[in-house]
Amino acid sequence: MDWEYSAAPESSAIADIKDRYMPFIDGAFKEGGGEDRDTLNPGTGERLSTVSTVNSSDIDRAVKAARRAYENVWSNIPRTERGKYLFRIARAIAERSRELAVVETLDNGKPIKETRDFDVPATAQHFFYHAGWADKLQHLGMGPAPQPLGVAGQVIPWNFPLLMAAWKIAPALAAGNTVVIKPAETTPLSILVLAEIIADADLPPGVVNIVTGAGDVGSMLINHAGIDKVAFTGSTAVGRRIQRELAGTGRKITLELGGKGANIIFEDAAQDQAVEGIINGIFFNQGQVCCAGSRLLVQESIADDFIERLKQRVETLRVGDPMDKNTDVGAINSEAQLGRITALMNAGIAEGAELWSSSCPLPKNGYYLSPSIFTSATPSMRIAREEIFGPVLTTMTFRTPDEAVLKANNSPYGLSAGVWTEKGSRAMGMAAALRAGVIWDNTFNRFDPAASFGGYKESGFGREGGPSGLAAYLDTDDEAVAR
Amino acid sequence: MSHLAVSKTYKLFIAGAFPRSESGRTYQARDKKGDFMANAALASRKDLRDAVVAARKGYGAWSKATAYNRGQVIYRIAEMLEGRRSEFVELIMISTGASTNDSAAEVDAAIDRLVHYAGWTDKLAAVMGSANPVSSPYFSYSAPEPTGVVGIVAPSGSPLLGLISVIAPVIAGGNACVVIAADADPCVAITFAEVVATSDVPAGVINILTGRIPELAPHLAAHADVNALDLTGADAELRESLGQAAAETVKRVYVPRGVPDFIATPGTARLRAFLEIKTVWHPTGALSLSGGTS
Numbered sequence: 001m002d003w004e005y006s007a008a009p010e011s012s013a014i015a016d017i018k019d020r021y022m023p024f025i026d027g028a029f030k031e032g033g034g035e036d037r038d039t040l041n042p043g044t045g046e047r048l049s050t051v052s053t054v055n056s057s058d059i060d061r062a063v064k065a066a067r068r069a070y071e072n073v074w075s076n077i078p079r080t081e082r083g084k085y086l087f088r089i090a091r092a093i094a095e096r097s098r099e100l101a102v103v104e105t106l107d108n109g110k111p112i113k114e115t116r117d118f119d120v121p122a123t124a125q126h127f128f129y130h131a132g133w134a135d136k137l138q139h140l141g142m143g144p145a146p147q148p149l150g151v152a153g154q155v156i157p158w159n160f161p162l163l164m165a166a167w168k169i170a171p172a173l174a175a176g177n178t179v180v181i182k183p184a185e186t187t188p189l190s191i192l193v194l195a196e197i198i199a200d201a202d203l204p205p206g207v208v209n210i211v212t213g214a215g216d217v218g219s220m221l222i223n224h225a226g227i228d229k230v231a232f233t234g235s236t237a238v239g240r241r242i243q244r245e246l247a248g249t250g251r252k253i254t255l256e257l258g259g260k261g262a263n264i265i266f267e268d269a270a271q272d273q274a275v276e277g278i279i280n281g282i283f284f285n286q287g288q289v290c291c292a293g294s295r296l297l298v299q300e301s302i303a304d305d306f307i308e309r310l311k312q313r314v315e316t317l318r319v320g321d322p323m324d325k326n327t328d329v330g331a332i333n334s335e336a337q338l339g340r341i342t343a344l345m346n347a348g349i350a351e352g353a354e355l356w357s358s359s360c361p362l363p364k365n366g367y368y369l370s371p372s373i374f375t376s377a378t379p380s381m382r383i384a385r386e387e388i389f390g391p392v393l394t395t396m397t398f399r400t401p402d403e404a405v406l407k408a409n410n411s412p413y414g415l416s417a418g419v420w421t422e423k424g425s426r427a428m429g430m431a432a433a434l435r436a437g438v439i440w441d442n443t444f445n446r447f448d449p450a451a452s453f454g455g456y457k458e459s460g461f462g463r464e465g466g467p468s469g470l471a472a473y474l475d476t477d478d479e480a481v482a483r
Numbered sequence: 484m485s486h487l488a489v490s491k492t493y494k495l496f497i498a499g500a501f502p503r504s505e506s507g508r509t510y511q512a513r514d515k516k517g518d519f520m521a522n523a524a525l526a527s528r529k530d531l532r533d534a535v536v537a538a539r540k541g542y543g544a545w546s547k548a549t550a551y552n553r554g555q556v557i558y559r560i561a562e563m564l565e566g567r568r569s570e571f572v573e574l575i576m577i578s579t580g581a582s583t584n585d586s587a588a589e590v591d592a593a594i595d596r597l598v599h600y601a602g603w604t605d606k607l608a609a610v611m612g613s614a615n616p617v618s619s620p621y622f623s624y625s626a627p628e629p630t631g632v633v634g635i636v637a638p639s640g641s642p643l644l645g646l647i648s649v650i651a652p653v654i655a656g657g658n659a660c661v662v663i664a665a666d667a668d669p670c671v672a673i674t675f676a677e678v679v680a681t682s683d684v685p686a687g688v689i690n691i692l693t694g695r696i697p698e699l700a701p702h703l704a705a706h707a708d709v710n711a712l713d714l715t716g717a718d719a720e721l722r723e724s725l726g727q728a729a730a731e732t733v734k735r736v737y738v739p740r741g742v743p744d745f746i747a748t749p750g751t752a753r754l755r756a757f758l759e760i761k762t763v764w765h766p767t768g769a770l771s772l773s774g775g776t777s
Binding site (some may be wrong): 141240247317412427428437438456483 | 487515532613616618619621623697709719723725726727729730732733735736738739740743745746749751752759760762763765
């Protein structure tokens with residue numbers, strides 16, 4: 001059967017992209033002292049807008065504003081009022097959701113159906129969930145009056161720019177902290193639209209400050225003497241550096257780092273559902289997801305047929321214009337990222353793994369990659385050990401449940417894992433045996449503000465979402481001190 | 484004729500056994516007055532690495548034990564300690580110069596500390612976990628699990644209470660540990676190891692090394708098979724360098740904010756520091772959203 005789709009593009013005019021964006025410090029959008037940076041539309045490779053970035057004195061100003069806001073307003077106002085501001089922001093995000101979805105897709109390259117149906121609604125929900133915690137901190141089990149930490153310095157990645165902003169800002173504010181947050185240099189726009197929403201919500205100046213720029217800005221921010229808490233989401237390499245730099249400072253840190261999630265398919269799995277789950281696990285957001293199911297472990301007895309079935313389904317994925325409502329796989333976020341992905345793919349080929357890629361046509365301009373699957377991989381290959389952070393699945397086989405656990409846990413990472421089986425006891429047994437912070441039984445890539453998320457081992461520490469995510473922004477050190 | 488005392492050889496405690504240091508090195512433990520107490524083993528880097536291997540094995544058994552069983556075993560340590568109460572009172576008096584009353588108070592507090600943590604094992608999941616009301620047809624829960632192998636730099640000062648106050652929360656959570664005892668108190672630490680060895684604690688769950696903290700701790704912090712560090716007994720300078728080494732494999736690092744008051748009732752910070760929250764999602768189908776009604 002021949003499937004022809006007509007183009008169904010969302011209108012980019014809805015985003016109302018401005019020619020220039022500025023950092024948001026102490027309640028105002030002002031030119032930063034750093035050099036301007038263009039932000040590109042990865043779907044076309046063309047310039048989308050220009051962003052003014054900050055320098056060290058801007059960061060200083062932002063941290064001081066956050067400190068003032070913390071001491072004079074935010075840590076003192078009634079907790080119910082704190083919550084009401086967050087509820088207000090949640091509502092306004094929902095109201096401007098279509099605009100935010102288009103901004104996010106234009107700046108990030110992910111398909112509009114993902115920003116529309118996942119990123120933006122989840123962002124609003126994250127604020128709504130945490131808003132309710134603001135006046136209920138005494139019920140967390142952390143004592144009768146858990147105290148905030150002060151000023152949080154936060155650095156977020158480019159794969160879920162708006163949602164990561166919510167994951168960082170909402171719990172910090174609900175707990176009573178103020179924040180200085182830096183978006184990734186390739187995706188600064190959606191958080192600056194969020195800044196408009198925050199300003200319109202009359203949030204007191206200085207409670208949320210947004211500083212723009214690249215890694216050097218992030219480094220200055222987390223090392224600033226006026227910061228009490230650091231939260232970082234990004235690569236394990238940068239996470240290590242942050243932990244090293246902050247050693248001995250006593251500063252509370254949350255690190256949400258890389259992953260190499262195992263997705264384990266048993267022979268008794270519902271295979272059609274498993275195929276859909278694998279595709280969601282590795283091609284959602286072009287595989288640029290820290291918890292992606294990038295290591296497929298298939299039971300040997302079904303492996304050949306199953307991989308064939310998977311390839312047939314991947315072949316039907318529509319790759320291309322992120323703004324098209326029928327697009328399944330959009331653009332890679334940047335040329336640099338595309339280069340990193342292809343470099344690792346080349347390493348896989350060189351090490352002897354077999355590469356299969358979908359024959360889908362790719363747009364001429366912009367940063368695209370065909371969904372790809374490596375077979376005949378072995379656990380020691382780089383493609384089986386390192387995070388590719390792209391639409392590339394590495395597949396291996398196993399014979400027994402014990403071997404599956406051994407292979408899945410044989411990784412310095414421990415962020416996520418998936419298990420596909422129709423046997424309930426095996427699903428729960430595997431969930432217990434896998435050393436990862438999030439386990440999905442017969443599903444993958446499910447997120448909710450009520451369910452905490454975070455890694456074991458070198459995938460980082462601290463949690464986001466749920467009660468334990470909130471605890472990361474509270475002083476939970478309850479050990480008595482002699483002197 | 485008077486009886487010539489048979490004095491004890493203090494060795495290391497690794498994998499449930501008492502080996503000498505593979506290096507053959509010893510150092511002289513001295514009492515408060517500066518008099519010779521005993522020769523203690525001066526552990527080497529190799530001993531430390533052996534202890535980490537043992538701890539990884541011990542972790543396998545201990546983390547799979549039921550919470551009830553872990554509680555019973557920790558309670559058993561308290562029982563064994565109670566049985567040797569007078570020995571520890573005397574040992575602490577000699578070692579630190581404490582009065583009989585103070586020494587006895589320390590031993591009693593140490594016993595009670597073990598009882599406290601024995602009762603924690605089967606409550607951690609209820610207190611620190613949650614059923615997550617997710618807005619999709621899934622059953623989602625979060626529960627604490629042990630971090631793995633924890634390296635502990637034990638505090639000095641109150642040699643028994645301090646040691647137990649850092650070990651007990653770590654093992655209560657299901658972790659295994661490699662402890663570097665305080666330089667000054669090897670006799671108390673290794674005598675406590677004898678208590679552990681007779682308390683049904685699986686081999687390798689608790690490993691205790693005596694020696695020089697500045698020599699051993701950097702190897703512990705840099706070891707890739709150690710998941711977390713408790714730096715209570717390290718000084719400020721060492722805490723910084725150990726923290727830096729720990730970053731290479733993203734270890735969890737617990738550093739108390741001051742000198743802990745081990746007499747006070749413990750909070751939960753030490754438990755939480757060595758627990759990971761795992762979230763599990765399982766589909767329920769659309770039935771869960773309809774509440775079972777049609």
